[in-house]
Amino acid sequence: MLNEALKDAAAVMTRLLERHSAAFSLVETGSVRHVGHGVAWVDGLPNVQALELLEFAGGQFGMAFDLDTDQVGVVLLDTSQDIAAGSKIRRTGRVADVPVGNALLGRIVNALGQPLDEQGTLQTRQRLAIEREAPAILERAPVNQPLQTGIKVIDATIPIGRGQRQLIVGDRQTGKTALALATILNQRQHGVICIYCAIGQRGDAVARVIDTLRAQGAIEQTILVVAGADEPPGLQYITPYAATSMAEYFMEQGRDVLIVYDDLSHHALAYRELSLLLRRPPGREAYPGDIFYIHSRLLERSTRLARGGSLTALPIVEIEAENLAAYIATNLISITDGQIYLSPELFHKGLLPAVDVGKSVSRVGGKAQLPAYRLVAGALKLYYAQFEELEMFARFGTRLDARTRALLERGRRVREILKQHEHTALSPFEQIVVLLAVTEGLFDDLPPVRIPEAEQRLCSLVVRQFGDIGRRIYEGESLNAEDRMAILQACKQVSTGEVTDGNRANT
Numbered sequence: 001m002l003n004e005a006l007k008d009a010a011a012v013m014t015r016l017l018e019r020h021s022a023a024f025s026l027v028e029t030g031s032v033r034h035v036g037h038g039v040a041w042v043d044g045l046p047n048v049q050a051l052e053l054l055e056f057a058g059g060q061f062g063m064a065f066d067l068d069t070d071q072v073g074v075v076l077l078d079t080s081q082d083i084a085a086g087s088k089i090r091r092t093g094r095v096a097d098v099p100v101g102n103a104l105l106g107r108i109v110n111a112l113g114q115p116l117d118e119q120g121t122l123q124t125r126q127r128l129a130i131e132r133e134a135p136a137i138l139e140r141a142p143v144n145q146p147l148q149t150g151i152k153v154i155d156a157t158i159p160i161g162r163g164q165r166q167l168i169v170g171d172r173q174t175g176k177t178a179l180a181l182a183t184i185l186n187q188r189q190h191g192v193i194c195i196y197c198a199i200g201q202r203g204d205a206v207a208r209v210i211d212t213l214r215a216q217g218a219i220e221q222t223i224l225v226v227a228g229a230d231e232p233p234g235l236q237y238i239t240p241y242a243a244t245s246m247a248e249y250f251m252e253q254g255r256d257v258l259i260v261y262d263d264l265s266h267h268a269l270a271y272r273e274l275s276l277l278l279r280r281p282p283g284r285e286a287y288p289g290d291i292f293y294i295h296s297r298l299l300e301r302s303t304r305l306a307r308g309g310s311l312t313a314l315p316i317v318e319i320e321a322e323n324l325a326a327y328i329a330t331n332l333i334s335i336t337d338g339q340i341y342l343s344p345e346l347f348h349k350g351l352l353p354a355v356d357v358g359k360s361v362s363r364v365g366g367k368a369q370l371p372a373y374r375l376v377a378g379a380l381k382l383y384y385a386q387f388e389e390l391e392m393f394a395r396f397g398t399r400l401d402a403r404t405r406a407l408l409e410r411g412r413r414v415r416e417i418l419k420q421h422e423h424t425a426l427s428p429f430e431q432i433v434v435l436l437a438v439t440e441g442l443f444d445d446l447p448p449v450r451i452p453e454a455e456q457r458l459c460s461l462v463v464r465q466f467g468d469i470g471r472r473i474y475e476g477e478s479l480n481a482e483d484r485m486a487i488l489q490a491c492k493q494v495s496t497g498e499v500t501d502g503n504r505a506n507t
C-alpha cells in the first residue's frame with residue numbers, strides 16, 4: 001500500500017519536474033549583440049530551434065534563422081526602430097505560425113495573421129505553421145478539372161486546371177496583376193476560395209486590388225495577405241509561406257483554393273537581402289545558393305488532393321527587357337506547370353490582355369479543359385499560329401494569293417475576338433460560342449471594329465436561347481452536331497444583323 005503511494009508520488013514529482021524544465025526552457029532569454037536593417041545578432045538562447053519565433057522586450061517579433069555556435073542570426077518581423085544592442089529577447093517555444101479558418105475570409109492580414117484592416121481581432125481557434133511539408137505523391141490526384149479564368153485567350157489556348165501551378169511572367173506594367181485579379185473575380189460563381197498574397201508591392205497597387213475586389217463583390221471569398229515594399233525583408237520573405245498555410249487549411253477541408261503570389265521577384269529580392277545581411281555566401285546575381293529551393297518548396301505545396309480539395313497557384317514574376325532567360329524567371333519556369341507570357345509589345349499595341357500565345361504554355365491544363373471547349377480551341381490555336389506566321393511575311397509586301405489573304409483576314413478577326421477588357425469575364429459557354437463563330441468564318445464579312453458589338457449581341461442571345469446547352473457543356477458534355485448547328489445558325493443571324501440584342505430584328 002505504502003509502496004503504491006510512494007510510486008504515485010514519484011510519478012507526480014517526475015511530471016512536475018518535466019513541466020517545470022519545459023517551462024524553464026521556454027523562458028530562455030538572450031540579448032542583442034548588434035542589430036542591422038532587417039536582422040539582429042543575438043547572444044544566449046543555446047537551445048533555440050531553427051525558425052523559432054522570438055520576442056523582443058518591446059513586443060517585436062523575430063525568427064531564428066542562422067544558428068551559429070556562439071550567436072543566433074535573427075530575422076526581424078517588425079521594424080528595428082526600438083531594438084538596440086543589449087535589448088532582451090526571449091524564446092516563444094513555437095515556430096512561426098498563422099491563424100487559419102473561415103474568419104479570415106474577407107480580411108486583410110500580414111504574414112503573422114495580424115489584421116491590417118479596421119475589422120477588429122480575428123476570431124479563429126486554429127493555427128498552422130507557416131512552413132509545412134508538401135502533400136506526398138500518393139496523396140495527390142491528377143489535374144483534370146478546369147479552373148475557369150473567364151479570359152478567352154487563357155481558357156482557350158493556355159487552360160489552367162485546379163491544382164496546377166501556372167506562372168504569369170512579363171515586364172513591368174504589362175497587366176500581370178490585372179490577369180490574376182480577373183481570375184480571382186471569376187471565381188465568385190465557381191465557389192473557389194481565393195488568396196491574394198502581395199509581396200513588396202507599392203501601397204497604391206495593393207489598394208487598387210482591394211478596391212476592385214470590394215467593388216466587384218469578391219472580397220468575401222478572398223483573403224489578402226500583404227507585406228508592402230516598406231515592410232522588413234523578413235516579413236516579406238515569410239508572407240507567401242504564411243498565405244499558403246491559410247490556403248492549405250481550406251484545401252484540407254476539401255475546398256478548391258486559388259492563390260496568387262504577386263510577385264516572387266520581390267520575394268527573391270527580400271531573401272537575397274536577408275541572406276547578404278546574414279553574410280551567407282552569395283551565388284549567381286548575388287542570390288544565395290538555395291534560391292531555387294525556397295521557391296520550389298513553396299510551389300510544391302500547390303496540388304490537387306486525391307481525397308478532394310485543391311490549391312491552384314498563380315505565381316507572378318517580373319522580368320526586365322523581355323528577358324525570359326533571367327535567373328529567377330527560368331527557375332520558376334522550370335518549377336511550374338506552364339507560363340503565361342505577357343508581351344510589352346502587344347500591350348502597347350492595345351491588344352489586351354497582352355498574352356503572347358506563342359511563348360505561353362500550359363503543360364497540364366489541356367487535360368482539364370471542358371470537352372466541348374477542346375474542339376473549338378484546337379481550331380483556334382491552328383488559325384492563330386498560321387496567322388502569326390503569315391502576318392510576318394505579309395509585312396515584307398509579298399503579293400498574296402486569295403487563300404492567304406482570307407487566312408490573314410480570319411486571323412485578324414481571331415485576334416480581335418481574343419481582346420478582352422479587364423473586368424469582363426465570359427462563361428465557358430459564351431466563350432465556346434464566340435470562338436466557334438469566328439473560327440467557322442461567320443464573322444469574316446464583319447469589319448474588325450464591329451466584332452466587339454457582334455460578340456456582345458451573340459452572348460446575350462445564346463444565354464437567352466440556349467441556356468440548356470450551356471448547362472450540359474458545363475457538366476462535361478461535348479457539343480453534339482444538332483446543338484452545333486443551332487448555335488451556328490444563331491451566329492449567322494447575329495453576323496448578318498438579322499438579330500440585335502438577342503431579339504429578332506424588325507425586318
Ligand SMILES: Nc1ncnc2c1ncn2[C@@H]1O[C@H](COP(=O)(O)OP(=O)(O)OP(=O)(O)O)[C@@H](O)[C@H]1O
Nearest residue numbers: 171172173174175176177178179352353420421422
Ligand atoms: N485587359 C485589360 N484591359 C484594360 N486595361 C488593362 C487590361 N490589363 C491591364 N490593364 C491595365 O494596364 C495597367 C497595368 O496593369 P497591371 O498593374 O496589372 O500590370 P502589372 O504588370 O501587374 O504592373 P506592375 O509591373 O506595376 O506590377 C493597369 O492600369 C490596368 O488597368
